[in-house]
Amino acid sequence: MSLWYDETFRDNTRLGLRVTRTLYSGKSDYQKVEIFETEAFGRVLAIDGVFMTSERDEFLYHEMLVHPAMTTAKQAKRVLVIGGGDGGTVREVLRHKSADSVLMIEIDQQVVEACKEHLPTIGSAWTDPRLEVRFADGIDYVKTSNDPPFDVILIDGTDPIGPGEVLFDIDFYRGCKRMLAPHGVLALQSETPLLFEEAFFETQRKLKTLFEHVHPYFGPVPIYASGYWSWTWASDAANPIDADASRVEQISAGTRYYNSDIHRSAFALPNYVREKL
Template identity: 40%
Template sequence: MSDWLTEKLHDDYAQSLRIGEMLYDSKTEHQRLKVFQNGTFGRVLTLDDVVQTTEGDNFIYHEMLTHVPILAHGAAKRVLIIGGGDGGMARAVLDHSSVEHVTMVEIDAGVVAFSKEYLPQLSRGAFDDPRLNLVIADGADFMRATDGGFDVIIVDSTDPIGPGEVLFTDHFYGHAKKALTPGGILVTQNGVPFLQGDELTGTMRAFQSLFSDATCYLATIPTYAGGPMAFGWGTDSDARHVSVEVLQERFAASGIKTDYYTPEVHKGAFALPPYVERLIP
């Protein structure tokens, strides 16, 4: 099995990906980075042997964490991304010509540097877009100190272990709420509920104390194995209930081409199966 990478994120479940060719393997100040070629998923990025993104299926994750809140909001001009060092999230946000400014806060400069070299197809020039302000800093520290003014905040974090753990705390979510404009939307990566239910429950408990509308939505991403992934949703607006007709108008006006997101998928993603509903306090 030496030509396979086995991800052991969960106690009772593991997945393996064949390593066709190891392209990069190095430890930064914060974590160990690997990029390898896989026959099905193309280039695969792992941090501490946990899959972060792949060429093959990253579009699902990035489209659903960007287009859902931005099109639901309808007038988002300033967007904050916490994490996302590979640049894929920034690229998806910047696909919206209506977005005027994006601040991206990444703790690990090494992730950005090697992603530019080894995964340029994820960012596709996003780091050179004049609307992007890249900040190398701890996301929690930035959120605590920022003056805010963001219409949409996207928390593109790793799992709640290591550097990403602080991004799942009540204090962090409270600071994020203060950084939103009135009617702003906070969305978060909350793992696979079937295997990481406590992660979703903890976030939803914090969101319910902060927002009038707190829930999650789902998308199925093959390399985040174990069932659909949950994305936390928090806002004081009624943006979740915007009609599919309005979403269709906004989506058409954006001119964005997608491989997963549609207005109909957007609406359906908020329809939760009972086992996920029961994880929301």
């Protein structure tokens, strides 16, 4: 017999997945970590009861977090990923030939260990020699590190509730800017403007105090609240639409969602968003 696992949003909406098997359930120093098998979405990672990624729809989220930034930064050699414990983000980064050094800072080693064991198709690039994984606090890192700046910084955190909240803090964004090369691009997940309107618009406002160009973009992610997600592209130098054609072509040969049309289209602003920006 299979059971339902429900994620409840704002106590008034819920998404349920039928679970056939629990693969992992543990409590780390930071959060509750669960991995289970579902009928509809394959294996799913949930953190503190919130669906983080699934085998079936993870390509949407990871491709859209990574490729718009990686194809528009003036160069995309040195890349920093904050969070992203399932490994999907670094996998997509490492598909870029331009990436020659990728540093991932993840606070929770237990998430990475569990995902390595149970979500091997998502984190399929852990052994890439260009990747360094450090288990550390990303906020401390961007505020204090003396490492050279990065061309691209990607924030792949949880929601602004619980331990992920600090990843939506302006001080953290300021730290990211400190670690970003002058021509660099920052991209992050920025919630859904349809159900979590405040989180979305607040993120836009904070980033605008720090970056000259801040552009939200949109795409589907069925296991996230509303099914419609946003990411935000922020930079002082580049234009989010003006992607490097050869990088887009290289990467689009292997993507399932992203391509040059999707890249441009994702930045189209619905009227209800445009009015409030």
